Amino acid sequence: MAKKNSASKNLVIVESPAKAKTINKYLGDDFVVHASMGHVRDLPSTGLCVDLENNFEPTYEITEGRKKLVGTLKAAAKNCNMLYLATDLDREGEAIAWHLAQTLGVPEERTNRVIFNAITKKAIQDAFAAPGKIDIDKVNAQQARRILDRIVGYQISPLLWKKVARGLSAGRVQSVAVKMVVEREREIRAFVPIEYWLIPAVFTNQLALQNQLTKQWQEFIGQKDQKDKGPTIAEQNNWLAEHSAFNAELSSIDGKTFSTDNAEQAKKIHQALQSAAFVVTDIIEKSSSSRPAPPFITSTLQQSASNRLGFAAKRTMRIAQQLYEGIDLGSMGTLGLITYMRTDSTHLSAEALTDARRYIGNNIGKNYLPEKPNFYSSGKNAQQAHEAVRPTDVDIVPEQIKDMLTDEQYKLYQMIWRRFVASQMAAAQWNTTTLEITADTKAGKCLYKAQGRTLVFDGFTKIWHTGSADQQLVAVKKGDKVAAIDIDAQQHFTKPPARYNEASLVKALEKEGIGRPSTYASIISTIQDRGYVEQKDRQFSPTDIGEVVTDKLNEFFPQIMDMAFTRYMEEQLDKIEEQHLDWVKVLHEFYDPFKLTLAKATDEMKHAKAEITPSEYTCPKCNKPMVYRFGKNGKFLSCSDYPTCKFASPCDKEGKMVVAEVTEHKCPNCGKPMVKKTSRFGAFLGCSDYPTCKTALKIDKDGNIAPPKPPAEPTGLKCYKCEKGELVIRQSKKGPFLGCNKFPRCRTIVSFKQLENLKDLQAKGQWPPKTLAEADTLLGRDKKSAAKTKTPAAEKEPAEKKNAKPKKKSEE
Incomplete structure (x- = not known):
């Protein structure tokens, strides 16, 4: 990685060995490159280490495990000609550079700061040709954020240990993220479905084949796959196109929009339509276009990787880091394939725009090149000095280097490359057609509408597939008769809001201004690691402990849990960097009222185990009401006459009692039946005579007793x-x-x-x-x-x- 003799040479320090290896080849023999392995100095891992009475003065120490490395860096810095701190260009990178400068002690006149958006020869050489100094405003912004998070985490967490359970934690941003998941779950629970009816129809212009097509359609739509699911929308549209048929929806009756919430009225209209004659009364055609999406920023990269590739946010950022720092491409050497991946700006450099337009014109087609480059607006807090996430060289086509990348690297690079190129391509052009079909019935004049969209020019969709479920309409003209091969009265119910998945949670965090691009992945990872939310079928739901902690924090720390306040604090932290705001004043603005709130919460917050909630159940042992209590494994049902009656039962997430399932197995110790129970570790068998007999046995996924694990060898x-x-x-x-x-x-x-x-x-x-x-x-x-x-x-x-x-x- 680095040459050992750095006497009278220029010392360059970056974060990682991979980055050092890539940069090293672009610098001459006058430079030696070392890696700091991230932060070399930080707040200690234990204790607050912030002097709350002395303007939040922090106490820093060499990061655990970095003492030997720091010694190596100090030795290299002692004899160097100039020190170049080439850490990442965001606040975190600026802070690492500042800590290095403070720790190594190289005079300021011999210490330079170099930043670059991509690890390419040109970017590196340009950066070293015009070095700058450490941006102390950016450092202070990061420091204020770090101290603020430390105060919240280290002062609220011990309170949760006392009032809820040991090992819990709170965070300025993570707790608000958990609140979002909890509130969505409660919306779902409180949701009351509303009944409504639709009367869709399938029409054909092949009147002579009406009966035949009706039979074929019923056979097709009744098919089930291995998961007992019927044909998909795309499969239905393909069938309809192949059989000169199309879908339509009942739109109005006698000029009034069709809407009904009861079966009787729907079936009456359905019956009236059975013998109706249908005629095409209007054809409305119009052209439309769809513009390509902007190149990726951090949040949209994580969202697309989740939706298209199934990658978690943390995994996406890990792979992106590898692509940014450099990949060994054989004879091409080690190259950084993408620009810096932590960004909220959609800005593209003039050079990148020129390269993209050249590639499109030469390789995709002149007709896919718009007259002028496509420009996109960024969010109001975006740092325009940064660029979007894009390939460093558009001519490095993903398919050409596939063999040199891992499977996940290839998938992510291909997605970034395609999104960037597509962003500079021409819009896709569509022809949209709406057919109006009417019939006179006993229920009144019924109007059906069918809509189809035909792609006229694929434009950017040639390389960035958007997926379309549009049906293809048959060729008809005004006055033509069409026949119904299926008319169905369908009962529906409104659906509750969907649970968050990784993509939608990142989108929601970004929309609410909670966190910043560099923190989304860690937020989502942390709230799962802490056991506050869990993911099932890629959807987030809160755990019992996540709900209890959220309620406690909402009650006693409403300001910290308020999204508007969290957004305001994020903006204040941004202003420290952008508008030279005094970071100490920002911390006082937060801490002074927080201190009073903390004292009140310490005195008044009740222990979660002391709180009970009524339930609809009656104790099977003493017939007294059951209540919900909170224990180390979450919510459970308990007799209200506890401790006189000690009956307790687990409950599911909806609060429904889980009845113990008696199995065929006998307790090996007392001979009584074993019952199937569930703990936080999964299903197991417990003796029915518990707590007199505490025998427990592990079971496999089929419910059979698992053989004991062999002793460690x-x-x-x-x-x-x-x-x-x-x-x-x-x-x-x-x-x-x-x-x-x-x-x-x-x-x-x-x-x-x-x-x-x-x-x-x-x-x-x-x-x-x-x-x-x-x-x-x-x-x-x-x-x-x-x-x-x-x-x-x-x-x-x-x-x-x-x-x-x-x-x-x-x-x-």
């Missing part, structure tokens, strides 16, 4: 992390693996494939290694995971106080 290999335990062979669903026998105190896991290799290394005296970085090297792991270097507790760097300082991990 010793290997004689020492654990390289805790240095006290030994790696043993354990079994999992995916097969054997190596784990520390000090689990759960030590959670070290190593691939079973490494067993013989590690035995050989230990025999040679090379195992266990002295640092985690060495362990990752010996285990052949990705260098990114080698960021942590083991530091004995006695050798930890003492904390140091400075005026203004930041980190990548946020309590958000």
Whole structure:
């Protein structure tokens, strides 16, 4: 990565080894490049470490595991000619650069800041040709955000430990995100469906084939696939087009819009239509066009990757980071394939626009090139100095480098490349036709409308497929008769709002101004890791504990949980960077009222376990009312006469009692029947005589008793992390693996494939290694995971106080 002798050379520091490797080849022999592995200094992991009585002065220390690395960087900086801090161009990158400058102590006149939007030869050379200085406003904006999140997290979380359950946490942004999921779930629960009826029809202009087509249509529409689902809309449209038929919807009766909410009226109209004669009374044609979507910003990249590729936001950002930092393309060398992926701007450089237009004209067609470049507006808070996420070189076509990318890298790069090129292509052109079909019936003059859309010019959709369910209408003219091959009275009910998925939650966060592009992925990851929301079928729903915590915070910290206030604070943090707002004043504006609220909450908040909610159930043991209580595993039903009557029962997410299912299995200890129960870890069998007999057995997905796991098999290999335990062979669903026998105190896991290799290394005296970085090297792991270097507790760097300082991990 870097040449060791940096005497009288220029020292360049970036965040990661991959980025360093790519940049190194673009700089001459006068430069040596090192990686900081992210932040080298931050607020300590324990304690508040912010002086609330002294203008929020933070206490920083060398990040755990970075002491040796910092020593290496200091040695390189001591002898360097000039120091170039080439960390990322956002606030986080600026903060890393500032911390490096403070830690290394190189004089300001010899310290330069270089920023670039892409890791290409031209971008790097341009950046180093015009270096600048660290933007302290940007640093202060990041620092204020970090301190604000630390205050919220470290002062509310202990309160939740006392009043709800141990191990919980609160966050300035994460708690609002959980609230959004909770409120959506409660909207769904409170939703009352409203009945309505539709009377669609299928028409054909092949009058002589009416009876034949009616039979064929009924056979087709009645087909079911392996999942018991009928034909899709696309399949139905294909069938209709092949059989000269089309769908239409009853629009009005005697000039009044058709609408009914009862079966009797719908069936009366349906019956009247059975013998009706249908005539085409009007044909309305118009042209329309659809403009391409703008190139990606962070939020839309995450949304499209979720919808099109099924990628989680965190996964999308990890892959995008790889594409940005550089991919080895064989004879082409290591190239950064995309621009910086944390951005809220749709701006494209003049060079990018020129390259895109050249590519479109030469490779797709002159007719796909609009007269002028397409420009797009960004959000009001977007930083226009940044660019959209785009390929660094449009001529590097995804298909040409597919073999050099992993499958997920290829899919994401292809999506970014196609979206960028499509954004500069001509609009797609459509012809939209509406047929009006009328019939005189006993119920009145019924008007049906059928709409179809035909693609005249594919435009940008040639490479960015939008998916269309438009039907193809048959060729008819005004006055033509058409025959109905199906008229159906269909009962429907209005549907509740959909639960959030990753894409829609990112969109909602962006719309509400909650968080920023760089934080969306971490917010979604954090609220799941904390156990506040869970994902099923790619949809989010709150857990019981997520709802309890949300209610507690809503009651005692309404301002923190208010989306408008959260949005306001985000804007204030932005203004620290953009309008030189005093970061200390911004923190005082938040903290002064928060301090009073915290004191009140500490005194008045009741413990969640002390609160009960009435239920509709009666205790089967004593016939007294049952109530809902909150326990360590969430909500459950309990007798209101507790502790005199100790009957309790689990309940589902809707609060319905879950009746224990008696199984054929007998308790191996007392012989009584075993019942099927559910815990936070899944289904299991418990003795029906609980709590007298506490026997519990694991079961598989079919309900059979799972065989006990074999005991761990010793290997004689020492654990390289805790240095006290030994790696043993354990079994999992995916097969054997190596784990520390000090689990759960030590959670070290190593691939079973490494067993013989590690035995050989230990025999040679090379195992266990002295640092985690060495362990990752010996285990052949990705260098990114080698960021942590083991530091004995006695050798930890003492904390140091400075005026203004930041980190990548946020309590958000």
